[in-house]
Structure formats: C-alpha cells, structure tokens
Amino acid sequence: MGQKVLFFGDVGIDDTIALLYAYLSNEIDVIGIVACYGNVPKQQTANNVRYLLKEVGRTDIPVMGGAEKPMTGEVPVFYPDVHGPEGLGPITPPTNHSPPLENFFQVIPLIEKYDDLVIVNVGRMTSLATLFLLYPEKMERINAFYVMGGAFNVPGNVTPSAEANFHADPVAANIVMRYAQNVNLFPLNVTQSAIITPGMVDYIDSKGKSDLIKPLLDYYYFEFYQKKVPGLGGSPVHDAATIMAVVHPELFTFFETPVAVEIDGVARGLSIGDFRQSFEQEEFDGRPVQNVAIKLDYFNFYRYFMEIMTGDSF
Numbered sequence: 001m002g003q004k005v006l007f008f009g010d011v012g013i014d015d016t017i018a019l020l021y022a023y024l025s026n027e028i029d030v031i032g033i034v035a036c037y038g039n040v041p042k043q044q045t046a047n048n049v050r051y052l053l054k055e056v057g058r059t060d061i062p063v064m065g066g067a068e069k070p071m072t073g074e075v076p077v078f079y080p081d082v083h084g085p086e087g088l089g090p091i092t093p094p095t096n097h098s099p100p101l102e103n104f105f106q107v108i109p110l111i112e113k114y115d116d117l118v119i120v121n122v123g124r125m126t127s128l129a130t131l132f133l134l135y136p137e138k139m140e141r142i143n144a145f146y147v148m149g150g151a152f153n154v155p156g157n158v159t160p161s162a163e164a165n166f167h168a169d170p171v172a173a174n175i176v177m178r179y180a181q182n183v184n185l186f187p188l189n190v191t192q193s194a195i196i197t198p199g200m201v202d203y204i205d206s207k208g209k210s211d212l213i214k215p216l217l218d219y220y221y222f223e224f225y226q227k228k229v230p231g232l233g234g235s236p237v238h239d240a241a242t243i244m245a246v247v248h249p250e251l252f253t254f255f256e257t258p259v260a261v262e263i264d265g266v267a268r269g270l271s272i273g274d275f276r277q278s279f280e281q282e283e284f285d286g287r288p289v290q291n292v293a294i295k296l297d298y299f300n301f302y303r304y305f306m307e308i309m310t311g312d313s314f
C-alpha cells in the first residue's frame, strides 16, 4: 500500500480531482477524509465526498464532519459560481446519509494508529487548527503536512493579495503555520500553473478510467477561470497538485521560510514569508521554518497526472 494520508478538504472541484488522483494512484492510501465548509457548505462537501466514495467503490474510508465556520466567527462566503451549486460543477449528487458521518474526533484514533501518517489540507484550515489547539502532542505524530494556501509576492485569487484558503480563515491559517512542524506549502505561485487543458480532459475522458473528470472540468470551473484569468490555457487543479507532492516532491522547487498570515484589514489573508537573502528568524515570532513551493515542473506534472488518469505512459 502507498503513503497513508489523512485528507482535509472543502470538497468542490479541485479537491475532488485530488481525491480521484489519490484513488487511482497505488502510491497514495487515503485513510480518512474530513469534510469542511469552504467552496460550498459543509453538508454539501460531506455529501460530495460520500458520493465520490460510492462512485469509486471506497465507502470503507471514514468521512468525518469538520468545521462549518471559520475561527473568526463570521458567516462563511461560498463559491457556487466557481464550483457549481453543489460543488461538483454540473453534477448533482444524490443526498446520501449512509453510512453516517463520523464524529470529527474520530481523527484521533486514526492519528494514533499510523506511525508514518501525513496530513493533506486543501481547504480552509479551521479543522486542522482546532487539532493543534486541543491535541498538540498528538499532532507531533504527524510526519508532514501538505497544505494548499497562500500567494507569496504574487496576486491573490479572492482579493488583490489573498488566496481563498488563507483568506477565509486567516486565524486558523496562522495557527497552522505557527504550530505545525514540517509543512510543505503549495501557494498560488505553483498551483495556478497546474493547468489541465480541455485537450487533456478529452483524452482522459476517452480512456475511461474516470468519467467524472470531464463534467467536473468542462463547465463552471473552466468557464470561471476563462473569465477571471483570460489567457489561462485551462483549469488550475490547486488541490491535485498539492496531493501529488506527497509522492512527487521533485515536481516542486521549495524555499525555506517561516510563514505568517495577515488576519485583518485590507491585506487579510496575505501570506508573508522572508524572501530576502538573509533574515532574522525572531521577526517571525519564533515560528518554524516551512517549505514553500515556488516553482512547478509543469512538464513532469503533466506526465504524472496523465499517467495516473489514463493508465498510459507519457
């Protein structure tokens, strides 16, 4: 079996593509999924996960209900314009309450069970931050964290300076960056370049390994990015790029820096690292140094993604 992964996501389109990649790869073994608010409300992300697991015949994977709201106490903003009304583009998954959702704290026995567990967090960081507040010693058991979030010295996607996962709960993002050791962080600097073109979508669809990719990537998500980022050749799969790093870290160039997140004001959600030649670490409040991905090897990203999604060699 592959690398054991506990997955936290706000399961909309690119989270689903990340889970499909993991399902089709024999190098990744997802042992639990925490469904959180984010792209759409938590009830819908949980329903989407259970729909997906049924589609791929993996209803044995436990699904835990995560946070419904950010630590800021605000009512969350959702993004049906990007991810479709239910979070899966044109797909309307049946409402399915069987098997029932596990209690969130069922993540603890999973964390205790595996010695080499990694956490992949590709949505808001509220649920993950909660674990650092309640169970700091248990979190020391986690081998590494793979987190999608931030935009370093480049434009954001929900505000001029902030990326959506950091912006929606900057308090939680700050807690994770402050207390997690060994974070591999995948900001827009790399994920915005992890593009799936319409040609790739059609080829994947023709090979028949997953009939979900085409509906997921042909409508809302693709059209949203065409409007928002004219000239982009397709759909950026932020969360799939992040989970691919678990088995293909060589796809990325990393820069080591502590990370802080602005929590308020016009720059709310801004990710701050020290990209100067030399830096004083105490300026970051004793935060640990994290690995921030700053460059994607697109050629090999394309190859690995297409190999897993089609079964062909590239």
Ligand code: RIB
Pocket: 010, 012, 013, 014, 015, 038, 039, 122, 123, 124, 148, 157, 163, 164, 165, 238, 239
């Ligand atoms: O900014 C992109 C991120 O926000 C992705 O994880 C997407 O799924 C949304 O959660």
Ligand code: CA
Pocket: 009, 010, 011, 012, 014, 015, 038, 122, 123, 239
């Ligand atoms: Ca996500």
